[in-house]
Amino acid sequence: MTEIQAVPTTQVVTPRVRGPIEMQLKNVAVSFHGRTAVRDCTFDVEKNRVTSLIGPSGSGKTTLLRALNRLHDLTPGAKVSGQIILEGTDIYRGNLTVTELRTRVGMVFQRPNPFPTMSIYDNAVSGLRFNGIKKKSLLDEAAESSLRSAALWDSVSSRLKVAASNLSGGEQQRLCIARALALEPEVLLMDEPTSALDPVATLRIEELMTSLKSRVTVVIVTHNMQQAARISDDCAFLLMGEDRAGELIEFDTTEKIFNNPVDSRTLDYTLGRFG
Amino acid sequence: MTDLIELEEPTEPSTSSREEIRRISDNARARRVVTSRIMVALCGVALLIAAVPLVALLYQLIDKGAGQLNLDFFTKLPQTPTLIAPNATGGISNAIVGTIALTLYASILAIPVGVLVGVYLAETNSKFATTLRVIAQTMAGAPSILMGLFAFSFIVHDLNVGFTAIAGSFALAVLMLPVIIISTEIAVRNVPNSLREAGLALGAKPHMVSTKVVLPSAVTGIVTGVILAISRAVGETAPVLLVIGGGFTNSWQPFNPVSAMPLAIFENAKSEWPSQRAQVWGIALVLVAFVFVLSLTARIWASRKQQVRN
Amino acid sequence: MDPVAVDILKSEEVVAGNTPAATPRSWYSNVLVVAAVLFAAVSVGFVGSIFWSSLPTWVHHGGTLLTSSAWVSPAGPFGGLSMITGTFETSIIALVIAVIIGLGTSISIVFFIPRRFRTVVATLVELLAAIPSVVYGLWGLLVIAPWMEVTVNPWLNKWPFAKTIFGNSGQEFGTSLLLASIVLGIMILPTFVAISREVIAVVPQDLQEASLSLGATRWQMIREVVLPTAKIGLFGATFLALARATGETVAVALVAGSVANAQFHLLYPGTSIAAWIATEFGESQGTEISALMALGVILMLLNVGLALISRALVSRQRKVLARV
Numbered sequence: 050m051t052e053i054q055a056v057p058t059t060q061v062v063t064p065r066v067r068g069p070i071e072m073q074l075k076n077v078a079v080s081f082h083g084r085t086a087v088r089d090c091t092f093d094v095e096k097n098r099v100t101s102l103i104g105p106s107g108s109g110k111t112t113l114l115r116a117l118n119r120l121h122d123l124t125p126g127a128k129v130s131g132q133i134i135l136e137g138t139d140i141y142r143g144n145l146t147v148t149e150l151r152t153r154v155g156m157v158f159q160r161p162n163p164f165p166t167m168s169i170y171d172n173a174v175s176g177l178r179f180n181g182i183k184k185k186s187l188l189d190e191a192a193e194s195s196l197r198s199a200a201l202w203d204s205v206s207s208r209l210k211v212a213a214s215n216l217s218g219g220e221q222q223r224l225c226i227a228r229a230l231a232l233e234p235e236v237l238l239m240d241e242p243t244s245a246l247d248p249v250a251t252l253r254i255e256e257l258m259t260s261l262k263s264r265v266t267v268v269i270v271t272h273n274m275q276q277a278a279r280i281s282d283d284c285a286f287l288l289m290g291e292d293r294a295g296e297l298i299e300f301d302t303t304e305k306i307f308n309n310p311v312d313s314r315t316l317d318y319t320l321g322r323f324g
Numbered sequence: 325m326t327d328l329i330e331l332e333e334p335t336e337p338s339t340s341s342r343e344e345i346r347r348i349s350d351n352a353r354a355r356r357v358v359t360s361r362i363m364v365a366l367c368g369v370a371l372l373i374a375a376v377p378l379v380a381l382l383y384q385l386i387d388k389g390a391g392q393l394n395l396d397f398f399t400k401l402p403q404t405p406t407l408i409a410p411n412a413t414g415g416i417s418n419a420i421v422g423t424i425a426l427t428l429y430a431s432i433l434a435i436p437v438g439v440l441v442g443v444y445l446a447e448t449n450s451k452f453a454t455t456l457r458v459i460a461q462t463m464a465g466a467p468s469i470l471m472g473l474f475a476f477s478f479i480v481h482d483l484n485v486g487f488t489a490i491a492g493s494f495a496l497a498v499l500m501l502p503v504i505i506i507s508t509e510i511a512v513r514n515v516p517n518s519l520r521e522a523g524l525a526l527g528a529k530p531h532m533v534s535t536k537v538v539l540p541s542a543v544t545g546i547v548t549g550v551i552l553a554i555s556r557a558v559g560e561t562a563p564v565l566l567v568i569g570g571g572f573t574n575s576w577q578p579f580n581p582v583s584a585m586p587l588a589i590f591e592n593a594k595s596e597w598p599s600q601r602a603q604v605w606g607i608a609l610v611l612v613a614f615v616f617v618l619s620l621t622a623r624i625w626a627s628r629k630q631q632v633r634n
Numbered sequence: 635m636d637p638v639a640v641d642i643l644k645s646e647e648v649v650a651g652n653t654p655a656a657t658p659r660s661w662y663s664n665v666l667v668v669a670a671v672l673f674a675a676v677s678v679g680f681v682g683s684i685f686w687s688s689l690p691t692w693v694h695h696g697g698t699l700l701t702s703s704a705w706v707s708p709a710g711p712f713g714g715l716s717m718i719t720g721t722f723e724t725s726i727i728a729l730v731i732a733v734i735i736g737l738g739t740s741i742s743i744v745f746f747i748p749r750r751f752r753t754v755v756a757t758l759v760e761l762l763a764a765i766p767s768v769v770y771g772l773w774g775l776l777v778i779a780p781w782m783e784v785t786v787n788p789w790l791n792k793w794p795f796a797k798t799i800f801g802n803s804g805q806e807f808g809t810s811l812l813l814a815s816i817v818l819g820i821m822i823l824p825t826f827v828a829i830s831r832e833v834i835a836v837v838p839q840d841l842q843e844a845s846l847s848l849g850a851t852r853w854q855m856i857r858e859v860v861l862p863t864a865k866i867g868l869f870g871a872t873f874l875a876l877a878r879a880t881g882e883t884v885a886v887a888l889v890a891g892s893v894a895n896a897q898f899h900l901l902y903p904g905t906s907i908a909a910w911i912a913t914e915f916g917e918s919q920g921t922e923i924s925a926l927m928a929l930g931v932i933l934m935l936l937n938v939g940l941a942l943i944s945r946a947l948v949s950r951q952r953k954v955l956a957r958v
């Protein structure tokens with residue numbers, strides 16, 4: 050457990066008592082083939098809160114999010130610098146294998162993407178299976194609890210063996226959330242998880258995120274200002290600099306970012322004046 | 325759309341299960357990582373194994389073939405070695421002339437028809453066109469020996485033309501046709517519709533648009549397909565084996581028997597004379613060089629044009 | 635890469651994605667129609683003339699052709715059993731070789747080779763496909779066969795069950811069904827790689843990342859997500875490679891030994907339908923030619939059947955992926 054500390058940005062820090070910290074980002078920057086895509090990201094993700102990343106298209110939100118579970122490892126030419134510390138361990142340099150990291154930091158993607166060749170049940174327990182769990186009783190228990198947590202159990206419990214592609218888009222996305230939850234991750238990364246869904250399905254996912262807060266820390270990328278305001282507790286605003294590389298402009302509580310930001314560009318963005 | 329969900333209290337698995345899961349996955353992790361490394365390595369090994377025949381074959385072709393190449397090899401007619409002159413194999417000029425003649429006549433037969441059919445398929449949506457497309461695709465993969473059987477029964481036998489260059493060219497033309505048709509259709513369909521519409525909007529007749537606008541833009545793809553078809557025909561043995569008769573002179577006549585490089589390889593590989601078996605490597609080297617130059621030209625040209633377009 | 639195989643794949647896509655405007659009739663469209671009709675006539679003639687020439691055999695000796703393994707020139711009987719079994723035997727062993735090596739190759743090309751080497755490797759595989767089959771045959775006959783005879787075969791014969799599988803006759807043959815299978819395996823490898831590479835490469839990236847994000851290793855990602863998603867297309871690639879193997883002629887004619895024998899034993903010389911047509915045709919007349927034409931009909935049916943299955947599978951894969 051890391052000690053509690055103030056946000057080391059150049060911005061004025063509101064004196065708020067901060068809770069325990071899940072992930073610490075220190076000067077995180079990501080470059081592709083030497084071209085910086087995002088840089089200067091220094092902020093703390095607090096436990097059991099929802100942190101949103103907002104900013105115009107191309108400001109590096111997705112890039113930053115993917116650095117948090119080392120998805121850039123496989124991208125040729127990608128380089129992540131700075132430090133990302135999960136519960137006291139540097140995820141890039143500490144003795145944490147990448148597979149273990151990813152069981153602790155799960156991810157939900159923009160497009161609902163259940164594995165097309167697997168049933169609902171198999172999708173829900175796929176993470177456990179990848180991790181070597183074969184015991185039926187454990188899988189059954191995890192399938193039920195994760196599908197319940199994703200508010201999907203009641204509608205699918207009678208057809209667990211059906212192919213996941215038969216579900217509606219919103220249900221598929223909830224299945225993807227269940228799939229990630231089954232591993233009991235500490236952090237759940239979500240990249241615009243509702244942008245492919247209709248408003249009703251979106252609302253359901255949002256409610257779900259709020260309800261999950263007690264159990265998992267959520268970092269979510271969103272383009273939807275209302276969504277960020279509705280569901281997130283903290284908010285990071287990213288913007289492209291002169292050289293078109295994204296950088297962190299401001300990080301604070303969502304309330305502050307939306308009502309009383311330090312940087313005028315943040316206000317412009319949240320009011321929809323550009324981007 | 326149903327009502328909004330009733331959110332239950334998030335249920336979590338019992339502590340004992342969580343611990344068991346954690347324990348199992350911690351224990352399994354190292355093994356999983358090692359398995360993954362091994363399988364990745366095995367895939368790499370498979371790639372290397374796939375490369376072995378290519379490297380070995382090319383090495384041996386050059387090693388054994390290059391020494392065979394000299395002026396006589398290209399300009400003299402073949403001889404059968406005798407006990408007195410066991411190394412007198414002569415040259416392969418008849419096979420070179422035969423291959424060029426066969427390919428030339430086959431191209432004359434196949435290219436115009438193939439291109440026109442390809443354009444037809446690209447500009448028509450009918451049952452007939454769909455059927456023809458399936459036929460072309462099936463024929464493109466059909467065993468080449470069947471083209472030889474066709475040429476034999478139709479040209480050699482029914483038309484009573486006999487074992488001649490033209491019978492071989494017919495077989496090769498049937499082989500080339502589907503390849504040309506398929507690549508022409510792709511090339512023509514890849515021409516943006518906007519180009520076509522622009523032409524029509526300027527009041528050009530449809531056939532003018534097709535010949536003056538569409539075909540010129542598709543010409544790279546068409547030529548690439550034609551070169552690939554030719555390079556395939558040049559190396560084919562089976563179809564010509566049955567019908568060209570194996571002439572021993574340098575003959576350009578369509579109605580004479582001719583030889584061909586693949587045929588000379590096929591016949592002489594089984595020769596009891598070591599000198600003839602050695603010479604075969606020379607023929608194979610020339611043939612492979614010919615085919616490589618053709619297909620690399622097609623490839624490089626196609627990708628160059630692609631870049632220009634992008 | 636097998637240019638024809640890949641072109642066929644592409645043509646399906648291109649056709650699906652593009653509807654041409656209707657062309658009004660003109661002299662130009664008439665020329666196109668004439669060419670199309672000519673091609674239709676050629677294809678009908680292709681099937682018709684081979685079948686017509688084989689008719690006497692079907693009428694008089696159809697049963698012998700399919701059930702007997704005795705082929706006696708020039709007057710018959712003409713039994714095709716040893717060619718048919720030889721075709722299946724060599725093709726299936728070749729397929730096993732090509733699928734195992736080809737799958738590893740495709741996976742390596744798609745996932746493990748740095749992007750800038752990918753074109754080079756693809757070009758090399760394409761060159762492998764461009765080498766004329768007679769050159770493979772020559773290589774097999776003059777290089778591999780002597781090596782098999784002296785080194786490999788005696789070693790294989792020391793194994794338990796060698797007699798049942800390989801047929802240890804005390805004689806050593808260089809040319810054999812086993813050699814033919816190996817050479818065939820090498821020859822159909824590029825076809826399999828060309829298609830399997832394409833179907834593996836189009837498995838959506840986010841599915842792969844989803845599995846990694848659940849803690850899967852790269853191999854688990856490939857095995858549990860990529861290969862199952864590409865499964866149907868991979869079967870398509872397999873059938874196409876099998877079709878190519880059954881139709882391969884001169885290489886088999888050179889390295890299998892050109893002997894009509896119905897032995898299953900792998901170290902014995904044998905032949906296949908296509909190879910037998912190639913080796914026998916020159917010395918045949920009359921009824922024997924008709925019998926060879928009948929073998930050609932069998933080959934055609936086999937080949938067309940396999941190719942159609944392959945096409946159906948590959949296009950179903952495309953539909954599956956469209957839904958994903």
Ligand SMILES: Nc1ncnc2c1ncn2[C@@H]1O[C@H](COP(=O)(O)OP(=O)(O)OP(=O)(O)O)[C@@H](O)[C@H]1O
Pocket residue numbers: 081086087104105106107108109110111112113124272295
């Ligand atoms: N794999 C990659 N290779 C090269 N450049 C990349 C790669 N991924 C992202 N980039 C670049 O990084 C920059 C940031 O992209 P990113 O996708 O993170 O933006 P974003 O904020 O998520 O945008 P959006 O809101 O549109 O999703 C872009 O300029 C993009 O071109």
Ligand SMILES: [Mg+2]
Pocket residue numbers: 110111112240270
């Ligand atoms: Mg994004």
